[in-house]
Amino acid sequence: MGPEAQATTTDKSSSRVLVIGAGAAGLVAALELCREGLEVVVYEQLKEVGGVWIYSPEIESDPLGLDPRRNRVHSSMYQHLRTNLPREIMGYLDFPFLPLPKQGRDERRFPRHEEVNLYLRDFAEHNDILGLIELGVEVEYVGVLGGKDIALSDDRNLKWLVRSRKVGEVDQVREEVFDAVVICNGHYAEPKVVSIPGIERWPGFHMHSHNYRVPDPFKDKVVVIIGNANSGGDISKEVATVAKEVHISARTWPVEQQSVSEGGPRKNIWHHPLVERAYESGTVKFEDGKTAKAESIIQCTGYFYSFPFLDAQGLISVEDGRVAPLYKHLFVPSLGPSLSFVGLPSKVVPFPLFQAQMKWIAKLLSGKLTLPPPTVMMAEVEKFYQDIEAKGIPRYQTLKIGIHSYEYVDWLLEQCGEEPAESWRKEIYLTTGVNRRLRPDYRDCWQDQELLEIATASLRELAKKLGIEVGQTSEKC
Numbered sequence: 153m154g155p156e157a158q159a160t161t162t163d164k165s166s167s168r169v170l171v172i173g174a175g176a177a178g179l180v181a182a183l184e185l186c187r188e189g190l191e192v193v194v195y196e197q198l199k200e201v202g203g204v205w206i207y208s209p210e211i212e213s214d215p216l217g218l219d220p221r222r223n224r225v226h227s228s229m230y231q232h233l234r235t236n237l238p239r240e241i242m243g244y245l246d247f248p249f250l251p252l253p254k255q256g257r258d259e260r261r262f263p264r265h266e267e268v269n270l271y272l273r274d275f276a277e278h279n280d281i282l283g284l285i286e287l288g289v290e291v292e293y294v295g296v297l298g299g300k301d302i303a304l305s306d307d308r309n310l311k312w313l314v315r316s317r318k319v320g321e322v323d324q325v326r327e328e329v330f331d332a333v334v335i336c337n338g339h340y341a342e343p344k345v346v347s348i349p350g351i352e353r354w355p356g357f358h359m360h361s362h363n364y365r366v367p368d369p370f371k372d373k374v375v376v377i378i379g380n381a382n383s384g385g386d387i388s389k390e391v392a393t394v395a396k397e398v399h400i401s402a403r404t405w406p407v408e409q410q411s412v413s414e415g416g417p418r419k420n421i422w423h424h425p426l427v428e429r430a431y432e433s434g435t436v437k438f439e440d441g442k443t444a445k446a447e448s449i450i451q452c453t454g455y456f457y458s459f460p461f462l463d464a465q466g467l468i469s470v471e472d473g474r475v476a477p478l479y480k481h482l483f484v485p486s487l488g489p490s491l492s493f494v495g496l497p498s499k500v501v502p503f504p505l506f507q508a509q510m511k512w513i514a515k516l517l518s519g520k521l522t523l524p525p526p527t528v529m530m531a532e533v534e535k536f537y538q539d540i541e542a543k544g545i546p547r548y549q550t551l552k553i554g555i556h557s558y559e560y561v562d563w564l565l566e567q568c569g570e571e572p573a574e575s576w577r578k579e580i581y582l583t584t585g586v587n588r589r590l591r592p593d594y595r596d597c598w599q600d601q602e603l604l605e606i607a608t609a610s611l612r613e614l615a616k617k618l619g620i621e622v623g624q625t626s627e628k629c
């Protein structure tokens with residue numbers, strides 16, 4: 153057990169806990185809370201579970217995602233998306249993401265989005281948690297019962313007032329009180345857009361990757377793509393299969409890619425620095441002075457964290473990509489553990505991280521473990537922010553834990569008295585990162601076959617224990 157987790161005997165198993173959202177985080181939240189004997193209900197605004205893994209061809213009425221009155225589409229999934237992580241490390245810690253001998257499944261190591269959605273459903277069915285989920289219920293308000301005085305007091309027995317509504321039923325607001333709220337609302341639904349001088353008069357089609365589904369609308373067009381992270385990288389390659397020219401603009405390029413021109417199989421991809429200005433003539437000028445006469449701009453510039461339902465009495469702020477103050481990326485010190493934020497870290501392997509977070513949260517809520525006093529947590533959070541500022545890490549990268557994500561997962565597991573994640577997970581995470589940087593076809597060709605075999609053997613063993621029949625594993629590269 154870790155130094156900051158103290159075992160207690162308080163029995164809180166009668167606590168009633170609300171989980172907001174039934175994506176990958178909300179599903180494992182429900183499971184871990186049940187395992188700790190807590191009474192759980194999950195409210196999910198959509199008509200099915202799976203969150204971002206539910207593909208919909210529908211797009212928002214404002215393709216840039218800025219109009220607050222636009223119709224909302226939660227998922228940013230595009231039609232041909234294949235995972236950017238191999239399935240053996242992508243799955244939860246104790247539910248293998250192996251191909252199953254069922255029709256219509258994608259057996260590949262980096263499968264399409266439908267396979268992930270089916271895996272999440274398998275997980276929910278196997279663990280019998282679908283019955284805890286109320287679909288089509290949107291949470292509109294979460295606040296401390298009793299308001300600011302209670303939130304600011306030393307009272308640690310906080311209760312949460314929650315207002316929710318059946319989607320489509322305008323007048324039917326339900327008001328309830330919960331002992332704890334676990335927020336699993338995802339963070340890929342509120343587009344972040346960079347401002348481009350002159351864009352008001354630029355005549356082309358301007359959108360955010362949140363509303364990208366298929367490449368067809370860009371056939372024979374000159375397209376500027378802003379951003380070269382996961383979405384920018386994938387979407388630019390896909391669009392380049394049909395577009396006339398694709399100009400990718402990014403803040404930074406690896407040295408070997410800085411001056412790529414006429415790249416890609418159709419030799420129609422160019423790499424540029426940031427966009428300097430857009431003109432009425434259609435021209436887009438980059439900071440290196442080069443230009444493109446563009447018909448479309450796709451911003452692959454990321455997303456904002458957003459908790460529109462949360463009334464946190466000024467105790468939490470969301471600014472420049474930093475949700476603060478958060479102890480261990482999970483709790484506002486004065487409100488923990490009864491309010492928690494699951495899945496905020498970025499550049500991670502999400503599902504196992506969600507599960508490790510939830511194991512700790514569930515044990516804190518059941519009273520088996522306790523948090524340090526709020527002043528101690530606050531001091532640690534402040535030191536963490538000072539350290540990252542001293543290292544010159546920008547605020548918006550506060551939650552980008554990348555290479556440190558397994559240290560974090562292991563720390564959480566240690567608090568719960570569990571073994572660290574298997575070493576093959578960490579090694580495959582690193583080999584995949586290298587392979588992805590080196591080869592555009594990293595999903596179909598890899599050099600870590602030996603590690604893959606170790607992982608597969610370990611996951612097959614786990615499947616056997618769970619009584620899950622598995623199919624043939626991925627083709628060799």
Ligand SMILES: Cc1cc2nc3c(=O)[nH]c(=O)nc-3n(C[C@H](O)[C@H](O)[C@H](O)COP(=O)(O)OP(=O)(O)OC[C@H]3O[C@@H](n4cnc5c(N)ncnc54)[C@H](O)[C@@H]3O)c2cc1C
Pocket residue numbers: 172173174175176177178195196197198202203204205226228229230233234235236237242289290291292336337338339340383461494495501502503
């Ligand atoms: C395009 C794209 C590709 C990705 N590719 C990969 C990949 O290859 N591998 C990988 O591991 N990860 C990938 N990810 C990351 C992915 O986001 C995580 O894997 C994970 O699925 C996120 O789960 P979540 O539960 O945190 O959020 P979500 O899946 O977004 O789920 C949140 C849920 O909360 C619900 N909700 C929100 N607000 C409310 C409310 N007020 N009331 C009720 N319900 C609400 C939403 O409807 C949604 O169902 C990708 C993400 C995107 C956007």
